[in-house]
Every structure is written in C-alpha cells, then in structure tokens.
Amino acid sequence: MVQPALACPASRLIQLQSRSAAGLQPFRRLLAIREPQGVVFHCSDGQQPRDTRHAAERLRIMQGYHRAPERWVTVTDAKGQPVLGRGGKPKRRNEGGRGWLEVGYSWAFDDFGNVWELRGWGVVGSHTAADPDGRGSLNFRAHGAVYLGDGERPTGAAIEAGAWLVEEHERRFGPGFVVGHCEVSSAGKTCPGRGVQERLVLPLGRPLMPRPGGSTASAAGVPAPPR
Numbered sequence: 001m002v003q004p005a006l007a008c009p010a011s012r013l014i015q016l017q018s019r020s021a022a023g024l025q026p027f028r029r030l031l032a033i034r035e036p037q038g039v040v041f042h043c044s045d046g047q048q049p050r051d052t053r054h055a056a057e058r059l060r061i062m063q064g065y066h067r068a069p070e071r072w073v074t075v076t077d078a079k080g081q082p083v084l085g086r087g088g089k090p091k092r093r094n095e096g097g098r099g100w101l102e103v104g105y106s107w108a109f110d111d112f113g114n115v116w117e118l119r120g121w122g123v124v125g126s127h128t129a130a131d132p133d134g135r136g137s138l139n140f141r142a143h144g145a146v147y148l149g150d151g152e153r154p155t156g157a158a159i160e161a162g163a164w165l166v167e168e169h170e171r172r173f174g175p176g177f178v179v180g181h182c183e184v185s186s187a188g189k190t191c192p193g194r195g196v197q198e199r200l201v202l203p204l205g206r207p208l209m210p211r212p213g214g215s216t217a218s219a220a221g222v223p224a225p226p227r
C-alpha cells in the first residue's frame, strides 16, 4: 500500500522535505510493504550536518553510496603482497558502495527539525536485515528512519521530528513497534546512538521484543513526543 507521501506536520519545528528538495537522484520503484508493523530508528554515524543545506548534501552522498555497485579488491601489504585472512585465503575489502537499488532508509531526520523523504511510506527498505522474532526480515515489515549524525546528542527539534514520524506511521498503518537498530541486530551495535535511543525510542515504550528490565508496554497508543 503506497500512500501519498507528504502530509502536514503538526509542529512548527518540523519541516517536511521532498526528495527533490534534497537533490536526490530520481526514485526507483521498489516493492511495497504489505503490512507495515513498525519503525526502526538508525543513525548515519557520519558527519553531523551543520545546517539544512549540509544535511541535503549528506543525503545525496548517502544515496550515491547505497546505489553504487560493490567493488571488492584484494588487500595487500606494503610490498604489494596479498594479506591472508582466516583459512589462508587472501583478504578482500569492498571499496565500492552497497549495490542497492535505492538509498536504504524510508525517512531521514536531523537536528534542524527536517524530515526528509527517502523511500517514503509503504516501500520495502534496506536498513534492517535482522529477523529478531522469526517473522521475517524487518526490511519487509518496518520503516527505517535515520537520524543524520551519531545520535548521541540530538536536538529537541530532531526528537520532535522523529516522534512525528512515529505518529504519522500510526495514522497511516495503525499501532506498531518502535525500536532502535541496536535492539534487534548485533550489526546495529551503537545505532541509533544513545541520545536517540534514550530520548526518543525508549520513552515511547513500544518494543518488538521484551526489553531487559525495561518496558513491555503494549504498542497501542502513541504518547506525546518526549521533550
């Protein structure tokens, strides 16, 4: 179910930005998510955007990297000899991109309150391959929202932008889970950053799996955005 992408946000702090506003390459049509069940939060862990224009530039770089083909090269030492890895095989390293059809996330948000449309609503992602509860990869049943930066100290505007994405998800698809990447995959490790996790994800109390010593609150109802 692909729905109209942009709706009016309730908060004056939030500014919705289209793909063309970010100067992204034209979108490639992808599979629809049949029944979206929740949102996985991520961080880009790259440079912290200085302003809105810089955030758009970071998104263009991200899209280029995600769409560029993989390019595997043999790792060599100072003498140009192949470095051997486990099993005595030459080590190889990807110096290209990810080889995906499109930028991996559904939406991005930043410290300036911008909510950037990437794949948008109702489209499968390339953000969370994990299947933590045995019901299938989250790429095919969750939207991926990426904070631009390391996610350690998001601004109030960023938290509000992330909370708006959760509210909009609920308006369109009904109540669902809200998790940080680190909760559902060891690949996520520190993603979406401590600040995003503690100020945005955890206060919503909508885990996919029970949290250790934490909230097991149901996914029904969206609390007010944390301040």
Ligand SMILES: [Zn+2]
Pocket (backbone or CB within 6 Å): 041, 042, 043, 127, 181, 188, 191, 192
């Ligand atoms: Zn992540």
